[in-house]
Amino acid sequence: MGFCLVNNVAVAARHMQSEQGVERIAIVDFDVHHGNGTQDAFLGDDSVLYASLHQSGIYPGTGxxxxxxxxxxxxxxxxxxxxxxxxxxxxxxxxxxxxRFEPELVLVSAGFDAHEDEDLYLVDIRVTDAGFRELAKRCAGLAPRIGVVLEGGYNLGTLSRLVSAALEGFGQESATAG
Ligand SMILES: [Zn+2]
Structure with a gap:
């Protein structure tokens, strides 16, 4: 619908299935917008789980x-x-x-536009740096392997810092899952 020319995480999932022999993949999407294209790409395909946290009632209106x-x-x-x-x-x-899905691989649509300092139109979610670190840590605990794709995040004053916080989290497996 205009935000992305190529759905990187969907391409990554299909590549891992066709070229790397990975069968079960979970895509975890914490971008503030619903990933309508990713949802559609794997609709009716029970080898890929799509799970999304997003703000209700904003673009693209689905989810x-x-x-x-x-x-x-x-x-x-x-x-x-x-x-x-x-x-x-x-x-x-x-x-x-x-x-429950028992994925061999988790792919994360890591958007940072749910941050408290994001000023994109109508976005009003107040996740902090520590919140992204914790979400990333929990993602890393969900499967033996993880891949991460950068999605939204439009405040260039905070984005690099948030990516660093998330990378710290992705490097630590959660004790509560997996
Ligand atoms: Zn977004």
Missing amino acids: RVGEGGSTTVNVPLQAGSGDEEWIDAFARHVEPAVV
Whole structure:
């Protein structure tokens, strides 16, 4: 719909399946916008789980609870949500679904536009640097292998710092999962 010319994470998933013999892949998407293209790409394909945290009611308008198929997990959050709501939603909805799915690989759509200093139109989620570090750490605990694709994040004054915080988290496996 205009934000991305190529769906990098979808291409990565298909590449890992066709060229690297990986069968079961979970895509975890914490960009503030719903990944409607990724959801569509794997609709009806139970070898790829798609799980998304996103702000409810903004672009692209999709991602309601129950939308998609048996391997789709949509977790819309209200404007004004912060670390507590995002991490709680991740722990209650994303982690159990991914653990049940038993992926060989987790691919993360790592968007940083849910940050408290993001000023993109209508975006109002207040995840902190520490929140992204924690989300990343939890992602790393979900499968033996992880790949990460940079998605949104439009405040160039904070983006490099947030990527660094997330990389710290991705380097640490969570003790609570996996
Ligand atoms: Zn986004």
